[in-house]
């Protein structure tokens with residue numbers, strides 16, 4: 001693994017720290033300002049979900065180098081209650097708290113790859129990748 005850095009999400013300030021980490025790594029990889037904004041918005045959504053629904057967890061940022069292309073991987077994980085109806089939450093218009101980033105479907109749209117793994121009573125791990133082009 002070339003690079004991975006994590007921020008523990010315990011309080012609201014940690015959401016800001018996770019965003020900052022994501023922005024720094026995105027800059028280092030050479031993402032433009034628009035993609036930096038997409039990435040930081042996705043991180044905010046995932047970190048805020050951890051804070052609100054799981055209580056605590058972490059957001060890790062990894063640099064990916066694969067077959068000549070590079071990318072940024074966000075891993076948001078927690079040991080919270082899990083998400084009961086994943087299909088439903090992935091439908092647009094489900095999100096309840098009225099945020100700006102449009103929740104998990106928004107994260108999926110903002111990133112290139114999106115993978116959600118959740119188990120009731122065990123926790124949730126979401127991985128999302130943005131490729132540099």
Ligand SMILES: Nc1ncnc2c1ncn2[C@@H]1O[C@H](COP(=O)(O)OP(=O)(O)OP(=O)(O)O)[C@@H](O)[C@H]1O
Pocket residue numbers: 045049050053054078080081082083089094095096097098099100101102103104105124
């Ligand atoms: N890490 C998590 N652990 C447990 N439940 C979660 C987690 N993330 C999301 N959820 C559940 O999935 C639902 C949908 O999340 P999503 O982020 O799409 O929308 P929202 O948080 O309700 O609203 P918004 O993000 O638009 O303010 C949440 O309402 C919550 O019930």
Ligand SMILES: [Mg+2]
Pocket residue numbers: 045048049095099103104
């Ligand atoms: Mg949310």
